[in-house]
Amino acid sequence: MNDAPRGRRAPPPERLHRRWPAVSESLGSMRRAVRAFAARCGVRDEPAVTLAVSEAATNAIVHAFAGRDAGEIAVEAYCEQDHLCVIVADDGAGMKPRPDSPGIGLGLPLIARLTDKFEVDSDDRGTRLLMRFNRVL
């Protein structure tokens, strides 16, 4: 009956999949939703998840929709055996250098330090950032 390998718990069958308008007013609600999900998933370092998601979404708001109407940011999160995976995706113009950027490029380096692994996939139809965080098992 119990066929879980080596007595490990099966990952909770939960999945977060929500969309927000790509505006700064969405950030607080996004952070709270992801933080609550990370807690249910058993992630040790919830603040890291919250900050990394905020950085990814801020990048999308500032860069992906510069000079065009704001689109949407989709956040998807799911628990794996050892990790929480969070995907932040937008339907903007892709990741491009922005000479008039209001920041000094802290966002992506911060994400790199806060995640166990992250991948960026970006083209002119949008950007998809996958971030992975260790869970406590």
Add this chain to the structure above:
Amino acid sequence: VCQIQEINTDPRYRVLVLHGEIDLRSAPALRGRLLRAAQSDAEAIVVDLGNTTFIDSSGLNILFSIRRRLEENGSQLALVADDPSLLRTLQLTGLDRLVPIERTLGQALAHLDAAETAPAAGR
């Protein structure tokens, strides 16, 4: 949402206490408030993050830029922070190597006082 409260404890220092979350939404108000404070003739600005529940690069960008502006004018920035997550964020971006960070407002003010008297004592 971030609320900004100013405390006047010492005419040499401007103390701004930030309550709540600092992100892209609250950054413009914070930038304006800190820029105004930086234009005063205060010897230092203390930004108290003791009641701040979240800060991301939008807020950190402002702190970096205010710190540079103050330094150019011969004054300085000091921070108060105690929350481990918040301290980690300050450390990951290297701000802790540029700006003194103390755990309480009293310690930050004492640090500024000590920095002010130290050069005179050495002469």
